[in-house]
Amino acid sequence: MAKWKLYWVESDGYEDCFVVAKNSRSARSVEANMNGFDISDATAIRVMDIPDIFEEKADKKFRDWSKIHAPQQANNPDLHEWPWYADKWLLEELGAQFRVIDNEEQILLRDIVYAKKPTGEWYTYSIGARAIYERNKDLPQYDNYDNEPRIDISKQLYTAMGLALTQCHEIEFLFSNSFVFAVSEKQKKKYKTFNDFFKGWEKKTLGGLFSAMQEAFDIDPEVKMALDLFLDMRNTLVHGITTTERYDINTDWGQKELLAFLDLFLSLCDPIKDIATSCFEVSIEIANTYLLKESDENIPIKSSNELLSLFINCFKLKSMN
Known part of the structure; x- marks a missing residue:
């Protein structure tokens, strides 16, 4: 069993740091004693065990440092580095990666990114x-970081991107054909005939569609937040996410960032697609009931009371006065 452990110690958000200690109380004590915190104000989160071979290396580095900066203690046979803050060399030996992105200093260790904002927080x-x-608790928890295999997952990521883009296309098709959102006065003034409307509606960007939806309907706040998040992530995805520094598919770190992004996006697509389908079905029902001539055949569709209820719960028609 390893003698020393690496902890991430959180205090006021600005002095958070990695500490080497034997237990969480010792780790919190290092931070409290150095920065004047009460030990109860600090939280120590165990990151991993530190192999015993690094203790001797840390002590040697500390002794060499002492010979220059504190010669009075350099020959002390009981001189030891730890418990103390974790140096960069140790973090690198433990597998940490470092980068600066979006003006943030970031450290990646065991699939957790420790990021320092430009403000210092x-x-x-x-x-x-x-x-x-963390988002799919039914899956087996991965804990093999000590012997993590280096696998090229870029092909799997491209497959996931293909699935994500397919979801985007299907969702945008449903929204772009949901003419129920043309009932606002602003939208009515733009088009003289239904054919004009259909042609104009299909040309709208997804952001334009969402704006038109808000002109005609009060949208449930949680639904609006989900739609806004979907739009933001969709735009990030289709505008070259793999070539950005954060999600660079050619780097191990970028692949892991992209994996988390796609997992969240695909999870978000399911409820958004249900909402889009409900909008589409309501539009078809309106067309069948009010827009077709008696001699015309109804547009075939399988109506769903569940989807109708979803639409009613998500969208409230604004007053037309």
Whole structure:
């Protein structure tokens, strides 16, 4: 069993840091004693065990440093580096990666990104296998970081991107054919005939469609948040996500970031697609009931009370006065 452990110690958000200690109380004590916190104000999160071979290396580095900066202690036979803050060399030996992106200093270790904002405040988020497990608790938890196989997952990511783009196309088709949203006065003034409307509606961007929806209907706040998030992620996806620094598919870090992004996006697509389908079905019902001549055949569709209820719960028609 390893003698030392690596902890991520959180305090005021600005002094958060990696600490090497034997237990969480010791780790919190290092931070509290150095920065004047009460030990109860600090939280220590265990990251991993530290192989015993690094203790001797840390002590040697500390002794060499002491010979220059603190010679009075350099010959002390009981001189030891830890418990103390984790140096960069140790984090690198433990598998950490470093980068600066969007003016943030970031450290990646075991699928957790430790990011420091330009303001100096730290925050963390999960990517890769850890992010997928956190959002899908029914999946087996991946914990093989000590012997993590280096696998090229770029092909799987391209497949997932294909699935994501297919979902985008299907969702946009449903919304672009949901003419129920043309009932606002602003939209009515743009078109003289239904054919004009259909042609104009199909040319709208997804953002334009969502704006037109808000002109005619009050949208449930949670649904609106989901639609806005979908639009933002959709735009990120279709405008070359794999070539951006954060999601660069040619790097291990970028692949893990992209994996987490696609997992979240595909999870979001399911409820958005249900909403889009409900809008489409309501539009077809309106067409069959009010727009077709008696001699015309109805547009074939399988009506669903569940989808009708979903539409009613998500969208409330604004006053036309």
